[in-house]
Amino acid sequence: MKRTLKAAVLGLTAISLSAVAADSGFFKYEVIDALYTSKAIPSDPNAKIWEKAKGTEITLYPQVSVRLNDKKANSLIPKKEAIKATVKAAYNGKNIAVYIKWKDDTPSLQPTLTTNQFADGVSVEFPNKFGRGITLPYVGMGDENHPVTVYLQKNVAGRDYQKVFISKGFGSLTEIKENGVNIVMKYDSKNKEWYAVFKRPLKTENSNLRAGLVPVAFAVWDGNKYERDGNKSLSRWKFIKLGKYKLDKKYLAYVSWGGPYADWKEKGKDIGNPENGKKLFQQNGCIGCHRAGEFQTAPAGMAPDLSDIGGIANAVYLKESIVNPNDVIIRNLNINRHYMKTNPDRFKAYPNNSMYEWYIKTNGKKQSKMPTFAHLKPQDINDIVAYLKTLVDWKNFK
Ligand code: HEC
Incomplete structure (x- = not known):
């Protein structure tokens, strides 16, 4: 009697544990827990707030969405390795800021718009529409049915090369202006790392990020490896959790299908x-x-x-x-x-x-x-x- 009771209790624990496990893996590996603040969010990546915000490690994989007509660039593709980055997020009632830091031993500055030297760069994208019943866009900058907003910063000499695009897939970028957008990218020569902060209003005329779970994806370009355009490293869709907004369980079940797991x-x-x-x-x-x-x-x-x-x-x-x-x-x-x-x-x-x-x-x-x-x-x-x-x-x- 005692034994069966114990077994029953154990059985119950096992069930509830495994029910938790699927979601907790998702939250551990795919979710960026955004820090809420009632104060203004600075655009400076050295600001104190980034010490408080919780970091999530993500991986960016080499992607070749456009085969370049460039033998040197193509010869490096089989040697490319995945890049690890740390990402964080913070928000207040009005704005959201996303932080990213990644290793790069060779900071590449594009002198001017020359054709044989390329800039290091970084971008962040959000789907213009997401949530229950809306499928995830093509992560390589959206598709016709699922436009995305892309925020891009490049390391070009003599100017702050910063752009915002609406994209319906690679090669269909429309440059736009969005009020309140600010991007700052810096190089830490001691630790040989780039770090950047992208700040934007939660709601723009193109997208509204006031939601419990917001898809976001990251890309970096390594100028030293002749990377540009569709030749870069890319993360899959990750999800920023904004605790102030309601988490839609149905959407959570949809995006977390099939994982994630330790590796x-x-x-x-x-x-x-x-x-x-x-x-x-x-x-x-x-x-x-x-x-x-x-x-x-x-x-x-x-x-x-x-x-x-x-x-x-x-x-x-x-x-x-x-x-x-x-x-x-x-x-x-x-x-x-x-x-x-x-x-x-x-x-x-x-x-x-x-x-x-x-x-x-x-x-x-x-x-x-x-x-x-x-x-x-x-x-x-x-x-x-x-x-x-x-x-x-x-x-x-x-
Ligand atoms: C007749 C050619 C053809 C066959 C056969 C085919 N595909 Fe595709 N596939 C395509 C094309 C073309 C696209 C790009 C257009 C699109 O997005 O649908 C694509 C897109 C895809 C994508 C999305 C790729 C991305 O980068 O996001 C996946 C995944 C995929 N196919 C898997 C498969 C699998 C698995 C099979 C076999 C069960 C298969 N395909 C069979 C032609 C094919």
Whole structure:
């Protein structure tokens, strides 16, 4: 009698613990707990407030969303490594500020707008719309259905190179002015670190961040590695918790699906079986269009290269990409840059090749060239997501 009671109690504890565990992992690894203050928030990254705000360690993964026509830059891609950064946030009734600090041994200043020396830079993006029922945007600067606001700072000589954009995907940036935006980026030569603060009103005409959980993503450019444009390091969507606002449990359940866990290797296993996912990735013909990890036979540029997808994409985003490719349609800038150089015309130009277009337009509506795989069994989809989560580097990039 005593024993069964004990077992029952133990069983109960186990259940409640595991229920807590899923969320607590999410809060530990993916959430930036913002510090509330009733005072004004200074834009200075050396201000006292940043000693009080809690830091979250995040990883930024090398991303190549645009294949540059630059041999030197491309030759460095397989050698790139993930970058660790510490991020913090603070807010008051009116403004929010986001802090980021990352290691960089070689501060690169772009002399003027020269073409062979590139600046270190940093950006922060927020979705213009988010919350219950709204899917996460493409993290590489949004997509047509999910615009984002991007705040960018670059280390250019002689001027404060600071920009705000509305972006609907890479290559569709519209520069805007937002009142009350301030960005300060500094280099700490003793610790060889960059640190920056981005400050903006909680509510602008483009987005309202007054919510319990706000998606945010970070990017950094290393000028010394010839990085610029879509060649950079990128985090996946992280979430700022603003304790003053109500946390929507449904939205929390949506964004925390599939993780997170202590590191990416563990992550995959919790969603499904990555080894089986890899087999399914081959069997379902994904490798005919996508390059990913060891699968490098698809023509480069025919579909997004998935080599870094596990680091930069949230698990729920991957699941949605497989089930509903038309919701997030990624822009391809390289449609007319041919990798298979055949049939140049008399001017030595290569003909347009629709093989490299990632969508078709029917009645003005974009449709992804990727067919839906919604017919797969839910567990098979989870296994594929688990496999995709293991893809985090570019060592096979050619
Ligand atoms: C016929 C070619 C084709 C096939 C087959 C295909 N895809 Fe795609 N996929 C695309 C294209 C084109 C895009 C970009 C357009 C878009 O966003 O839908 C894409 C986008 C994606 C994305 C989003 C990438 C990103 O950078 O955010 C993921 C993830 C993905 N595919 C996974 C898969 C998986 C898994 C399979 C197999 C089950 C698969 N694809 C099969 C063409 C294909």
